[in-house]
Amino acid sequence: MAIMRWEPFREIERLEPFREIDTLQRQMNRLFDRLMPTDGGEKMGFTFVPAAEVEESEDAVHLRLEIPGLEANDIHVEASPESISISGERKSETKTEENGITRSEFRYGKFQRVIPLPTLIQNDKVKAEYKNGILRLTLPKAESERNKVVKVNIG
Structure with a gap:
């Protein structure tokens, strides 16, 4: 059969x-x-991936990442001429007590995000600012990219 x-x-x-x-x-x-x-067949939870926004101006690339709940020294940024790598670890704990009941929540997790850039940058002149959970990076364009003129052929 x-x-x-x-x-x-x-x-x-x-x-x-x-x-x-x-x-x-x-x-x-x-x-x-x-x-x-x-991890050994058990689900560990979703991986945290921070939201990013890339904007290009005439002389720089501006990158903003939403990374709430971290301290500036918990964020690691590495810049190459072609990309930016941002990594860190979230360690969050909340504890509330109400009517004799204690509620405690923990949230931990490492993250890493590599963002390819639309143009070459001067990776030794990157400026960073972290405020209110938003990481702002100013990535100056490489000199060769700033003055780059491309001829456009009209059909």
Whole structure:
């Protein structure tokens, strides 16, 4: 006797949209499984990835990252001419007491984000400021990139 896979949706054509939903659900499950790091088979939680915004001006690239809950000395920034690497570790604890009940929450986690830059920069002249959970980096463009003129051909 052969073992056959039962596919009830194939048998009933009018339920074809449900089969597509089932496929979508499996794909989403696989995506979330990849996002969740594992340690010996157990899920550890989502990895923290700070939101970033890159803006380019005539003489510099401006980068802002949202990294709330950290101290400036907990953030590590490394600059190369082509990219910026930001890493750090979150250590957060809140404790509240109300009506004789104590509630305590902890949140820990390391993060790292490497951001490729749209142009070459002078990595030895990067300026950084961290205030109210926002890291602001001013990345001066390399001299060769500032004066770069590109000829545009019109069809």
